Amino acid sequence: MACARLPILLPAKGTDTSGSSVDVPAPSAFDQILSAGDVTGDDRPDLFVTAGTQFWAFTGYTGASFSSARLLNDGTAWPSRDLVSVSDITGDGIADLLYRSTSGRALLRQGKADSAGKGLDVLSLATAAASSADKDTEYAASGWSPTDMPRMLAIPDVTADGIPDIWAHMKTGVRLGRGAGGGGLTVSPSPSLGPGGGGGGGGGDQKPDSRAPADPSVSPSTSCAPRFAPR
Numbered sequence: 001m002a003c004a005r006l007p008i009l010l011p012a013k014g015t016d017t018s019g020s021s022v023d024v025p026a027p028s029a030f031d032q033i034l035s036a037g038d039v040t041g042d043d044r045p046d047l048f049v050t051a052g053t054q055f056w057a058f059t060g061y062t063g064a065s066f067s068s069a070r071l072l073n074d075g076t077a078w079p080s081r082d083l084v085s086v087s088d089i090t091g092d093g094i095a096d097l098l099y100r101s102t103s104g105r106a107l108l109r110q111g112k113a114d115s116a117g118k119g120l121d122v123l124s125l126a127t128a129a130a131s132s133a134d135k136d137t138e139y140a141a142s143g144w145s146p147t148d149m150p151r152m153l154a155i156p157d158v159t160a161d162g163i164p165d166i167w168a169h170m171k172t173g174v175r176l177g178r179g180a181g182g183g184g185l186t187v188s189p190s191p192s193l194g195p196g197g198g199g200g201g202g203g204g205d206q207k208p209d210s211r212a213p214a215d216p217s218v219s220p221s222t223s224c225a226p227r228f229a230p231r
C-alpha cells in the first residue's frame with residue numbers, strides 16, 4: 001500500500017502553561033510523535049510530542065497550521081517516560097493520557113473537559129495535579145519496561161467493551177493488552193502472535209485480531225498506521 005507523504009507544518013513558537021512564548025524544538029529533536037486523532041473536539045487532528053525534557057501538544061491542524069502549540073511540561077519527568085495513547089479510557093468521553101515509565105509501570109492521567117465541554121483541555125494533561133483525578137493512577141504495576149515490552153501500539157477497542165486496547169510487543173511475542181478503564185490493563189497470556197502464533201479471533205471475542213502485526217519488525221508501517229517505539 002503506497003502512502004502519500006506530506007510534511008506537517010509546525011509553528012516556530014508555542015506557549016507554555018503560563019502563556020509565555022517558547023521555541024518549538026526542531027522535528028529532529030522529537031523522541032516520540034503520537035497522533036491522537038481529534039481529542040479537542042474541533043474535528044481537527046491533534047499531535048502529542050516528546051522532545052528531550054519537553055512534552056508538547058499541537059492541536060487543531062488545518063492542513064496549513066496548528067491552532068495551538070502548548071508546551072505542557074519541561075523538566076525531569078518526561079525523559080524517563082514514553083507516550084502510549086491519548087484516548088478516552090475512563091469512558092467519560094474525554095481523552096486521557098496513558099504513558100509508561102521506563103521503570104516498568106504504566107500510568108493513567110485522566111483528562112478534563114474544556115470550558116465548552118466539547119473535548120479535552122490539553123492543559124489537564126500537563127501534570128498529574130492538573131488532571132481530573134488530581135493524580136496519576138497506576139494502570140499496570142510492572143512489565144512495561146523497554147526490556148519487557150520493546151514496543152507497544154495503541155489501538156481502538158477490539159474487545160467490544162468500549163475501552164481502547166493495545167498490541168504489546170513483548171519479549172515473547174506480540175500480545176493483546178485488554179484495556180480495563182481506570183482499573184488497569186491486562187496483557188493476555190494469549191493470543192500471542194509471536195513466532196508460531198496466530199490470530200483468527202483468538203481470545204474468544206472474534207474481533208479483528210488480524211489487525212496485529214504478525215511480524216512487528218515489518219508492520220504496521222506498511223498500512224500507514226502510527227507506530228510507537230521506545231526511545
Ligand SMILES: [Ca+2]
Pocket residue numbers: 037038039040041042043044045046059060061
Ligand atoms: Ca482537535
Ligand SMILES: [Ca+2]
Pocket residue numbers: 087088089090091092093094095096110111
Ligand atoms: Ca476519559
